[in-house]
Amino acid sequence: xxxxxxxxxxxxxxxxxxxxxxxxxxxxxxxxxxxxxxxxxxxxxxxxxxxxxxxxxxxxxxxxxxxxxxxxxxxxxxxxxxxxxxxxxxxxxxxxxxxxxxxxxxxxxxxxxxxxxxxxxxxxxxxxxxxxxxxxxxxxxxxxxxxxxxxxxxxxxxxxxxxxxxxxxxxxxxxxxxxxxxxxxxxxxxxxxxxxxxxxxxxxxxxxxxxxxxxxxxxxxxxxxxxxxxxxxxxxxxxxxxx
Amino acid sequence: xxxxxxxxxxxxxxxxxxxxxxxxxxxxxxxxxxxxxxxxxxxxxxxxxxxxxxxxxxxxxxxxxxxxxxxxxxxxxxxxxxxxxxxxxxxxxxxxxxxxxxxxxxxxxxxxxxxxxxxxxxxxxxxxxxxxxxxxxxxxxxxxxxxxxxxxxxxxxxxxxxxxxxxxxxxxxxxxxxxxxxxxxxxxxxxxxxxxxxxxxxxxxxxxxxxxxxxxxxxxxxxxxxxxxxxxxxxxxxxxxxxxxxxxxxxxxxxxxxx
Ligand SMILES: Nc1ncnc2c1ncn2[C@@H]1O[C@H](COP(=O)(O)OP(=O)(O)OP(=O)(O)O)[C@@H](O)[C@H]1O
Ligand SMILES: [Mg+2]
Numbered sequence: 382x383x384x385x386x387x388x389x390x391x392x393x394x395x396x397x398x399x400x401x402x403x404x405x406x407x408x409x410x411x412x413x414x415x416x417x418x419x420x421x422x423x424x425x426x427x428x429x430x431x432x433x434x435x436x437x438x439x440x441x442x443x444x445x446x447x448x449x450x451x452x453x454x455x456x457x458x459x460x461x462x463x464x465x466x467x468x469x470x471x472x473x474x475x476x477x478x479x480x481x482x483x484x485x486x487x488x489x490x491x492x493x494x495x496x497x498x499x500x501x502x503x504x505x506x507x508x509x510x511x512x513x514x515x516x517x518x519x520x521x522x523x524x525x526x527x528x529x530x531x532x533x534x535x536x537x538x539x540x541x542x543x544x545x546x547x548x549x550x551x552x553x554x555x556x557x558x559x560x561x562x563x564x565x566x567x568x569x570x571x572x573x574x575x576x577x578x579x580x581x582x583x584x585x586x587x588x589x590x591x592x593x594x595x596x597x598x599x600x601x602x603x604x605x606x607x608x609x610x611x612x613x614x615x616x617x618x619x620x621x622x623x624x
Numbered sequence: 625x626x627x628x629x630x631x632x633x634x635x636x637x638x639x640x641x642x643x644x645x646x647x648x649x650x651x652x653x654x655x656x657x658x659x660x661x662x663x664x665x666x667x668x669x670x671x672x673x674x675x676x677x678x679x680x681x682x683x684x685x686x687x688x689x690x691x692x693x694x695x696x697x698x699x700x701x702x703x704x705x706x707x708x709x710x711x712x713x714x715x716x717x718x719x720x721x722x723x724x725x726x727x728x729x730x731x732x733x734x735x736x737x738x739x740x741x742x743x744x745x746x747x748x749x750x751x752x753x754x755x756x757x758x759x760x761x762x763x764x765x766x767x768x769x770x771x772x773x774x775x776x777x778x779x780x781x782x783x784x785x786x787x788x789x790x791x792x793x794x795x796x797x798x799x800x801x802x803x804x805x806x807x808x809x810x811x812x813x814x815x816x817x818x819x820x821x822x823x824x825x826x827x828x829x830x831x832x833x834x835x836x837x838x839x840x841x842x843x844x845x846x847x848x849x850x851x852x853x854x855x856x857x858x859x860x861x862x863x864x865x866x867x868x869x870x871x872x873x874x875x876x877x878x879x880x881x882x883x
Contacts, residue, residue, distance in 0.1 A: 433764055460770035470765035474784050483779055484769035529765075536769050 463533030523554030651818030662739030670747020
């Protein structure tokens with residue numbers, strides 16, 4: 382079943398055409414990696430999917446419904462797509478636990494005790510349960526990103542969007558975050574991951590999408606795309622990343 | 625207790641303080657009352673206006689909503705510019721007489737009103753700067769878990785913005801303690817007004833105003849000290865993205881810098 386259908390999506394920032402006629406379909410349970418050079422429009426595409434960016438043309442359907450169909454539904458829609466940012470964006474004035482409960486109690490109107498219970502279970506999943514009462518400002522980058530993942534999971538989203546989840550991390554912390562994402566993939570979650578970690582993309586994804594200058598140049602099975610890309614631009618890009 | 629006014633400055637000041645203490649005390653109470661209520665009401669005005677001025681304009685809103693937001697921003701912008709761009713002394717004279725037929729107010733109430741409205745304009749800018757100094761990732765994270773505008777403001781943006789703006793907000797109180805002195809033009813019996821009265825009785829301007837200066841200094845110094853303690857308790861500054869408290873404070877913070 383298709384969970385997200387992007388059709389003929391275009392987006393420009395003033396004169397700059399960032400996305401040009403993008404079409405992409407994500408099936409339920411699929412892990413799709415989005416790779417490409419800096420400035421190719423990967424983040425913009427991801428941000429269009431949860432409407433942090435307003436696109437100019439095209440449609441995005443979530444479970445068959447146009448996500449811009451009714452403006453009232455935007456906030457409800459956003460609870461179905463979790464977003465993990467490169468710079469974590471944890472709520473700095475809250476504890477780890479509060480970061481994970483605020484959305485549940487305020488947006489989903491869950492009772493407090495239920496929210497806490499679920500939050501703790503997801504914090505346990507990312508290995509951060511012992512930090513529940515810690516202020517987030519005290520955490521390391523890797524710990525912050527794991528909490529950010531738990532925060533997203535607490536909304537019980539149908540899709541997870543990762544925008545370079547490890548790019549802001551010190552090298553020694555990349556592994557712990559990738560491990561968490563790997564475990565989520567193993568659970569069969571639907572995920573779109575923008576990443577520069579090619580080895581990880583190769584290993585974890587069902588499909589890899591290569592973007593360049595606002596278009597999807599090539600997509601396919603990671604084993605094939607990484608070893609024998611058919612388009613020259615993909616080859617050039619990969620030769621710079623894979624040795 | 626001295627019975628005759630000594631001729632030296634400090635002796636004279638001490639004598640005047642002893643003799644006219646109740647007058648100074650009454651003035652001090654009025655000054656503090658106006659400064660405190662003015663700052664608190666001003667903070668609430670500033671919160672409202674500052675939030676309105678920070679409303680996002682989304683291209684997904686309909687025309688009417690966009691128009692309404694622009695109108696509100698225009699009106700609140702005019703308010704802020706007018707009250708920051710004219711002296712409070714002029715505002716006091718104008719508003720006291722212009723609105724007296726409407727409100728039939730006492731000088732004290734008029735004074736509180738003027739200080740509140742004036743402070744509100746400065747607070748609005750402080751709140752707005754506090755909101756804008758926040759990393760926009762905070763806002764995006766809130767939106768991404770489905771919070772609406774109001775929830776984002778209430779639970780994510782404002783708590784951090786106010787915390788970051790606390791030094792500037794506190795500074796407004798200190799400034800107001802000093803600037804209520806301009807209300808003497810409409811005859812509010814605050815500390816400056818009382819001082820001129822005492823000076824009129826004693827014919828010793830320097831001695832009398834030395835007393836007054838010391839009282840003002842005690843008020844502002846103790847206020848500043850208390851505010852610093854609260855700031856430390858709040859564990860300032862909160863690190864939130866690239867812009868820090870101190871820059872917001874330096875750029876937009878204070879009304880009239882402490883001189
Ligand atoms: N808010 C914005 N306003 C103007 N231009 C923008 C904005 N956001 C992105 N751009 C531009 O759009 C282009 C695509 O940006 P985008 O962030 O989507 O690229 P990316 O593929 O995610 O790159 P990176 O790997 O560096 O994250 C870039 O040229 C960028 O400068
Ligand atoms: Mg990006």
